Amino acid sequence: xxxxxxxxGLALLEYTVFTMLCGRARGRCGVVAPATSGDxxxxxxxxxxxxxxxxxxxxxxxxxxxxxxxxxxxxxGLGLVFILGRALFARGYYQDAPKSxxxxxLALRANLSVLLAGLIGAVVAYF
Amino acid sequence: xxxxxxxxGLALLEYTVFTMLCGRARGRCGVVAPATSGDxxxxxxxxxxxxxxxxxxxxxxxxxxxxxxxxxxxxxGLGLVFILGRALFARGYYQDAPKSxxxxxLALRANLSVLLAGLIGAVVAYF
Amino acid sequence: xxxxxxxxGLALLEYTVFTMLCGRARGRCGVVAPATSGDxxxxxxxxxxxxxxxxxxxxxxxxxxxxxxxxxxxxxGLGLVFILGRALFARGYYQDAPKSxxxxxLALRANLSVLLAGLIGAVVAYF
Numbered sequence: 001x002x003x004x005x006x007x008x009g010l011a012l013l014e015y016t017v018f019t020m021l022c023g024r025a026r027g028r029c030g031v032v033a034p035a036t037s038g039d040x041x042x043x044x045x046x047x048x049x050x051x052x053x054x055x056x057x058x059x060x061x062x063x064x065x066x067x068x069x070x071x072x073x074x075x076x077g078l079g080l081v082f083i084l085g086r087a088l089f090a091r092g093y094y095q096d097a098p099k100s101x102x103x104x105x106l107a108l109r110a111n112l113s114v115l116l117a118g119l120i121g122a123v124v125a126y127f
Numbered sequence: 128x129x130x131x132x133x134x135x136g137l138a139l140l141e142y143t144v145f146t147m148l149c150g151r152a153r154g155r156c157g158v159v160a161p162a163t164s165g166d167x168x169x170x171x172x173x174x175x176x177x178x179x180x181x182x183x184x185x186x187x188x189x190x191x192x193x194x195x196x197x198x199x200x201x202x203x204g205l206g207l208v209f210i211l212g213r214a215l216f217a218r219g220y221y222q223d224a225p226k227s228x229x230x231x232x233l234a235l236r237a238n239l240s241v242l243l244a245g246l247i248g249a250v251v252a253y254f
Numbered sequence: 255x256x257x258x259x260x261x262x263g264l265a266l267l268e269y270t271v272f273t274m275l276c277g278r279a280r281g282r283c284g285v286v287a288p289a290t291s292g293d294x295x296x297x298x299x300x301x302x303x304x305x306x307x308x309x310x311x312x313x314x315x316x317x318x319x320x321x322x323x324x325x326x327x328x329x330x331g332l333g334l335v336f337i338l339g340r341a342l343f344a345r346g347y348y349q350d351a352p353k354s355x356x357x358x359x360l361a362l363r364a365n366l367s368v369l370l371a372g373l374i375g376a377v378v379a380y381f
Binding site: 164167170171173174180181184185187188189192195196220224225227239242243245246249250252253 | 256257259260262263264266267269270273286287288289290291303307310311314
Binding site: 002003005006008009010012013015016019032033034035036037049053056057060 | 291294297298300301307308311312314315316319322323347351352354366369370372373376377379380
């Protein structure tokens with residue numbers, strides 16, 4: 001399971017970078033807390049972070065299910081595809097929202113593959 | 128623990144449906160990213176997704192605590208009540224925000240029961 | 255691992271309090287769902303909850319990595335620092351957003367220490 005843990009940790013580290021870029025954008029764009037809107041540039045950095053939370057809530061448990069009930073190395077590979085997709089998503093979104101689409105789709109496909117296969121693996125292990 | 132993993136996987140699958148309905152509502156309501164407000168219908172779909180993240184951040188680890196320190200089958204039963212409550216919450220919210228209240232309360236009660244009993248079970252196991 | 259589970263459970267319990275205070279603020283400030291803005295007081299309560307989700311998505315898996323690959327008692331100690339930091343963060347934010355900074359920084363440092371050391375521990379265990 002070490003490999004699963006490492007890939008999950010790397011995905012959380014990537015997310016940490018997104019949160020720090022979002023915090024920096026808040027200062028640069030002059031968006032004063034608790035506001036989270038009002039400047040389109042800040043809103044893009046904020047949405048990258050928020051959308052990452054929305055995906056990680058699936059990814060983290062799904063990776064452990066996949067690692068336990070399907071395959072640790074295949075799970076790690078799919079996890080790396082997820083991390084790559086999220087990097088492309090963020091880089092695109094920071095430029096212009098529509099440019100995030102291809103990275104978003106890549107990461108989403110990897111994420112849902114991990115979830116569905118992990119769930120099927122758990123069902124098969126139960127019966 | 129397979130049963131715990133299956134119920135957690137099903138809750139994440141239900142959440143995946145909410146995210147896809149939210150994505151579809153974004154297109155239909157003409158809300159252009161990075162905006163997340165401006166159309167009341169889209170805002171209802173968005174809040175269902177966001178509120179699901181806010182609950183799943185408790186539910187996923189609490190289910191594993193409960194399964195380990197209390198009971199796998201009872202945890203699975205409470206988890207299914209949570210999933211049902213979230214479905215009623217979403218269906219109600221999509222129609223009108225106040226209609227989400229009864230499903231919200233059902234899921235919240237199941238979620239907090241899993242968390243509190245799982246925490247107490249861990250404390251008892253420690254001493 | 256019981257100690258890790260207990261500290262994670264306590265952090266989720268603290269977060270549950272933040273969500274309930276946010277729900278109460280919604281009623282008191284007259285912010286009608288699905289809206290999440292429009293009243294500065296409610297927005298502060300809402301941001302405390304949202305920011306807690308943004309941090310817990312790292313904290314929960316990182317605590318289990320740290321507990322498994324580094325040290326359960328040290329992880330529990332850092333987890334308690336995180337919980338204390340989040341309490342100071344929330345109390346400050348409820349008064350005025352800038353007053354949340356010191357608690358935020360304390361919790362963030364504890365959280366990133368747990369993540370980085372847990373990830374390094376997993377890498378060392380793998381090789």
